[in-house]
Amino acid sequence: MTGRPSHLTATATAYDAVAALYAELSQNALDDQPLDRAALEVFAEVVRTTGGGPVAELGCGPGYVTAYLRKLGLDASGLDLSPAMIEIARATYPELRFEVGSMDALDLADGGLRGIVSWYSVIHVPPGELPAYLEEFGRVLAPGGHLLLGFFESEGGPVTPFDHKVTTAYRWPIDELATLTRAAGFAEVGRVLREPHEGERFRQGRLLMRRQ
Known part of the structure; x- marks a missing residue:
């Protein structure tokens, strides 16, 4: 895409290259992570108890978190930069909706979502650009809607780049x-x-x- 920021092209290309392996390794990623499941379950509960409605996993990869959100009773869909990841997600969970797209320019109406999950997807956003992504999340969330961020924490240090196995990421x-x-x-x-x-x-x- 003309004009696409270079880090988006690099991220999409990197995940396309490892999509099959990544999907295989992550398919049971929540099984032995009770705190991770609990965070998703709390998110699902607050969405339901504040009126329900559509939610999106932004940066969904092969779709296993989106599928877990559906299992929790949410109207969940997924979006990812990587066409290869979306192809795998659609094949694995044909009952769910998955689209190729970028988190910084969502093809969604203002206030159209009741919830967003960004599960280890903002980790690849250059720190100086992250405020614009968060503004975009706010644009598509209805007032009172909820956002759940999953990320690597820097353990008392500053924002820190590291050698993520796929492409550059930040703690x-x-x-x-x-x-x-x-x-x-x-x-x-x-x-x-x-x-x-x-x-x-x-x-x-x-x-x-x-x-708010």
Whole structure:
């Protein structure tokens, strides 16, 4: 696409190249992660108890989190930069809706969603560009809608780039990420930090935010 920022092209190309392997390795990623499932379950509950409505997983990859959200009773769809990932998601979960697209320019009406999950997708956004992504999330969320961010936490340090297995990613201090999200018009509902499990390198963070 003409004019697409270089980091978007690099991210899409990198995930296309590993899509099949990534899907295979991640298909049971939630099975032994009770805190991760709990964060998604809380998100689902607050969406349902505030009136329900459509939710989107932005940066859905092969779709396993989108499928889990549907299992929790939500009207969930997925979006991803990588056409190869979307092809796998559609084949694996044909009953769900998946589209190719970018989180920074959503083809959605203002206030059209009741919830957004960004599960390790904003990690690839250059830090200086993240406020614009959060503004776009706020645009498509209805007032009172909820946003759940999953990310690698910087464990007391600054925003830190690291050698993610697919493409460059960033670890965020949870307080700084919460501050940026509040500046985009959100209020914090809650947060979770968990220590890395076997095979993981970094502490994991979750922020649940509500659109004001």
